[in-house]
Amino acid sequence: MGELSRVYLSVHTPRYCTYEAAFAGKLAHPDFRAVRDGLVAQGRDVSDARPDVIVINSCHLITTFPTVVDGTPRHRGVLTAQEAPELIHGVAYDFPGDWELGSALIERGRAGGLQCVLADDIHYPLDYGTVMPLVCYLDRSQSIPVVPISVCLAADLRESFAWGRIIADAVVAGGRRAAFVASGSVSHKLVRGPEKWPSPADQELDRRFARMLADGEYEKLWAWLPEYAEAAEPEMGGRHLAMMLGALLGAQRKFAATVHAYGPSSGSGNYVISLAAR
Ligand SMILES: [Fe+2]
16 A cells, blocks of 8 residues: 655755765865764664665756656766765665556646656666765665756745645655655755855754654644745745655645754754654
8 A cells, every 4th residue: 555654854964975975085174074974874874774766856856837747767877966076976776666656646736737758768867866875864765766857937835835735646656665854954044165054043943943843743834835935045045845845735744753864054954853653
């Protein structure tokens, strides 16, 4: 029987890449260690949960008008990150996809009046926000099928939230034990200086966000999200957080939270949180 068994808030900032670099002492600052260790712990959780499929919403898989769901049966390529070629270069990825689930998401999106497109193309390029957490930390064996879904600029928080619900419904209908990953920062007021933290006020907002998430107050958090997004300016306007909340509320159950870490990257706040269905 299908279920959304895990929901992850994860991190893709280049400083935590690659796994080998992170462990070869190449992290520029000791403040990065907590998040790196949190990502390793989150990878352990994925390996314990062993989901049938991972649906991942990365803040760097960006589309303008439609939401793109990548249903390519096999994702294969070599990634050099456009904005950080010195940190993320030549990362080979080769992992299965799930065309059937990707198509089901599109069918449900269209039925709900949402503009969306299915990608089914070995050349469809994946971004570092998708590849980095998966390949470096969450599924290093690259054996779990993955369905990437884009962050869409024309979609507001409500539409992003609707996609989360669609994901929760589609995995149940499709008989998948699935995990959802939101790959992106919380507060995201970027400045030069990789080790810079968010302001104390933004850290407080991030902590409040994480507390409500960990306490299972998904409805309240969803109601607060526009205000939080206005104040803390999360990555991509918080669309990935809206999708995550849609998935949690769509699953219609509570999840037990493990807050692995919170840390900085160039002024942004980054949480590593694992949520396991009770
Ligand atoms: Fe990012």
